[in-house]
Amino acid sequence: MNAGGFNPNLKGLSQQEDLLLPGHRLCAGCSASIVVRQVLKAVRGPTIVVNATGCLEVATTIYPYTSWALPWIHSAFENVAATASGVVAAERAFERKKSEPKSDVIAFGGDGGTYDIGFQALSGALERYDDFLYVLYDNEAYMNTGIQRSGSTPKYAWTTTTPVGSVEAGKMEYKKPIDLIVAAHDIPYVATASPAYWRDLIVKARKGIEVDGPAFLHAISTCDRGWRHDTSDTIEIARLAVETCYFPLFEVENGEFKLTGRSRAIAKRPELKKPVSEFLKPQGRFSHILKNQSMLEEVQENVDRYWERIKKLCGE
Amino acid sequence: MILGISGDEAVALAAKQCNVDVVAAYPITPQTIIVEKFSEYVANGETQAEYVRVESEHSAMSACVGASARGARTFTATSSQGLMLMHEILYVASGMRLPIVMANVNRAISSPINIHADHADSMAVRDSGWIQLSCVDAQEAYDTTIMAFKIAEETLLPVMVLLDGFVISHTLQNVSTLSDEQILNFIGNERKSENILDPENPKTFGAMVLPDYYSEIKMQQIEAMDESKKVIENTFKEFGDLTGRRYPLVESYKTDDAEHILLCMGSAFGTAKVVVDDMRAEGKKVGVSRVKCYRPFAGNEVREAIKNAKSVGVADRVAPFGSYPPLYLDTKASCDGINLKSFVYGLGGRDVNKDTIKEVFDRLEKGVDEMFVGVRE
Amino acid sequence: MMYEIRFHGRGGQGAVTAAALLCRAGFLAGKKGVQAFPLFGAERRGAPVKAFARIDDEEIVLASQIYEPDYVFVFEEWLIEYAIEGLKKDGWMIINTKKKPEDFDLDCKIATTDATGIALSNNLKVAGFPVINSSILGAFPKVCEEIKLEHITQAIKNYWPGDIGKNNAHACEQAFNATEVKE
Structure with missing residues (x-):
């Protein structure tokens, strides 16, 4: 897997300047900044970043400071894709009218801004085939406002709006299969990634930047x-999410599904697949599941079903 | 050149002639002719602008924010529910000091649904940090759209051009147009590329500002709005020098010796002038003023226009709920000591005709304090 | 002198365009003030519609609907009862009909022309419906000397370039010639 000869290695990346600068106020241990720094290792030239409201936006731009070494704009929660469309339109207009070279555009949104409130704007931008x-x-919930359930929160996960009570135990609904929905828009590139597999993530980001038309990169965070x-x-x-097949790594290039990296290896050698309980165990939000055998079995079945579905789509 | 075109067509033509880079818009009656006309320009290669056919008005304004922040001369148009859906992002546009120009074709707001002229939509966003310039006919809609780009780009404030649904938007009239060259000499060929998203000079737009700075940043915006009045006046003057068509912040007709004055906005002004002539022929000293520059509110000019009248009827085309309607409140705050009466007419396209205007003057003459005009019992 | 004209038709017949065309003709006749506007509800094809036009030597500032027209156009006979409302005593009613002006007992001046027949004979149809606006306008120069037939046919040709405009202008001329009047 490569993107036009782009071949990131640790030595090269370590010498590359970071475009998300230190000093931001994201939590210690937060994946978001790791994901962003990995994505920005893939930029190929002038790049503009558009950000939805969320932890990333709030914690990296507290006035009068900014962590962004790139031109960056945040407008609102539900409109990151539409705002990006506007930037892209300006790029196209300047290219046509003034022969200016186009900048690349990268939009960052959390799960709330993507699965839920920003879904319409995202779908519109994909249908218009805007190039970003x-x-x-x-991170599977509204973390910026303090852990409320989103369309991405997995079944039975505890959040402050899906507490574990005597009648209901965590979220009662499934996680929305966003990648399949996005892929159904017939855009040139869709991929999933985990910051634990940095090379896989960076190469996918680069592919997404390089394709003509919209690209979608879904990183577990x-x-x-x-x-x-x-x-x-x-x-x-982040590694266990992939190793348990809770979050398979795959990409969809021009409609063709393909497993990548660790997930591909697991498909070839099923004995590498770990039980989902290993992913659940270190996380307090799932502690009630581990105490309930039938709940745990159901979660495992759901993971298995989704994994089989993705494998089938990927021709494995 | 004189063209027989509607208000919507005039606005679309003006936007095209202003060399816009990006248009992002969503269709809604009675604004739709604007986006249809602009689509024709794009389809026929008459403009090099990018037209983003967004999936909602919320996305229309969001795309305008992105495009304008990137440095594009940006235009959109909407009405009614569309403006309501944009509401959130209007504040983003003004807070980021983006010189977006938007035509709002005034229409009533649901419920009940109604597609006709009413000022409830633009009045609902009067405090969103946008300059608001009201028009009386298609000619003025054309002229104001052109001036709006110059005002927006000099003040770094977004500008809303207001035209009454159907009464202006769909009414065909003779519109005297300017050449592209005249317009671009007047407003500048393109946006200045300062304070934009520029890869060579990275800036952060839309940062998180906490209580330690928020007030100061809002003060800058408030001052910019206050100071924009000068820019607006100068722009009107320069435009008048160029075209002979002069627009004051507040326009008055036969008010100098008037005992009773109607203060209004929008297309009603034309009809009111006819009524003033009719009533003066009967020996009645009446006059009419209208607010062209509603945001920033031209309070001093309003006061100057009406200060000598025995009574002034302030006519709003908005349903007031639990208080007085907006034009009245703004006028009241600027005109201490003047005898003001609040009137409401023309809701949801109820025709503001000669009888409506006459009724206002009759009530002023008789001192009848009754707000609603032209409504059945 | 300002003339106020009101059009009564059904959605799809072209009443709104007729008002616009008459305005454009007025402009070609040298009138400084022209104004045309529709009255929309939520009309679809077939529903009754109204449109308005004003023509004046001076610029027009009035921005209200027309209540006491000098002329009314009636696209279908059954609309007469709506069209007569407010029509000035010496006003003209222009009716699309095969009948003669004498066949109507109305308290106004009457002009008749078979706009539908002429439209169909020129194959002026949209979605199967005859579009009669260009034809019925042909009656206007017969009853208003300020606007000449050539102003209207020119406005039609400007509005629809090419053969469509020519066909419509031809229908307009035919209707002009077929118009009968009763003062």
Whole structure:
């Protein structure tokens, strides 16, 4: 897997200047800044960033400071894709009218801004085929407002709006299969990624930047505060999400599904697949599941069903 | 050149001639002719602008924010529910000091649904930090759209051009147009590329501002709005020098010796002038003024226009709920000591005809304090 | 002198365009003030519609609907009862009909022309319906000397370039010639 000869390695990346600068106020152990820094390792030239309202936006731009070494704009919660469309339109107009070279545009949105409130704007931008990379950093709840359930929160997960009570135990509905929905828009590139597999993520980001038309990169983004895990476990949990097949790594290039990296290896050697309980165990939001055998079995069945579905789509 | 075109067509033509870079808009009656006309320009290669056919008005204004922040000369148009859906992002546009120009074709707001002229939509967003310039006919809609770009780009404030639904938007009349060259000499060929999203000079737009700075940032915006009045006046003057068509912040007709004055906005002004002539022929000393520059509110000019009248009827085309309607409140705050009466007419396209205006003057003459005009029992 | 004209038709017949065309003709006749506007409810094809036009030597500032017209156009006979409302005593009613002016007992001046027949004979149809606006306008120069037939046919040709405009202008001329009047 490569993107036009783009071949990131640790030495090269470590020498590359970071475009999200230190000093921001994201939590210790937050995946969002790791995802963003990895994505920005993939930029190929002048780039403009558009950000939805959320933790990332709030914590990186507290006036009069900014962590962004790129031109950056935040407008509102539900409109990151539409705002990006506007930037892209300006790029096209300047290219046509003044022969200016186009800048790349990257939009960052959380799961609330993507699955829920920003879904219409996203779908519209995809249908218009606007040329930008949309990066979803998915921490599976409204973390900026303090851990409320979203369309991305998995079944039975605890959040402050899906508490574990005597009648209901966590969220009672499934996580929306956003990648399949986005892929159904017939856009040139859709991919999932985990910051634990940095090379896979960076190459996918680069592909998303390079394609003509919209690209969508869905990164699992652990949240120690909302997921109730130790700050030192961040990358380990991001890895377990993939190793348990809770969050398979795949990409959809011009409609063709393909497993990548660790997920591809697991498909070839099923014995590498870990039980979902290993992903759940370090996370306080799932602690009630681990105490309930039938609940745990149901979660495992759901993971297995989704994994089989993705494998089938990927021809494995 | 004189063209027989509607108000909507005049606005679309003006936007095209202003060399806009990006238009992002969504259709809604009675604004739709604007987006249809602009689509024709794009389809026929008559403009090099990018037209983003967004999936909602919320996205229309959001795309305008993105495009304008990137440095594009940006235009959109909407009405009624569309403006309501944009509401949130109007504040983003003004707070970021983006010189977006938008035509709002005034229409009533649901419920009940109604597609006709009413000022409830633009009045609902009067405090969103946009300059609001009201028009009386298609000619003025054309002229004001052109002036709006110059005002927006000099003040770094977004400008809303207001025209009454159907009464102006769909009414065909003779519109005297300018050449592209005249217009671009007047407003400048393109946006200045300062304070934009520029990869060579990265800036952060839309940062998080906490209580330690928020007030100061809002003060800058408030001052910019106050100071914009000068820019607006100068622009009107320069435009008048160029075209002979002069627009004051507040326009008055036969008010100098008037005992009773009607103060209004929008298309009603024309009809009121006819009524003033009719009533003066009967020996009645009446006059009419209208607010062209509603935001920033031209309070001093309003006061000057009406200060000598025995009574002034302030006519709003908005349903007031639990208080007085907006034009009256603004006038009241600027005209201490003047005898003001609040009137409401023309809701949801109820025709503001000669009888409506006469009724206002009759009530002023007789001192009848009754707000609603032209409504059945 | 300002003339006020009101059009009564059904959605799809072209009443709104007729008002616009008459305005454009007025402009070609050298009138400084022209104004045309529709009255929309939520009309679809077939529903009754009203449109208005004003023509004046001076610029027009009036922005209200027309209540006491000098002329009314009636696109279908059954609309006469609506069209007569407010029509000035010496006003003209222009009716699309096969009948003669003498066949109507109305308290106004009457002009008749078979606009539908002429439209159909020129194959002026949209979605199967005859579009009679260009034809019925042909009656106007017969009853208003300020606007000449050539102003109207020119406005039609400007509005629809090419053969469509020519066909419509031809229908307009035919209707002009077929118009009968009763003062």
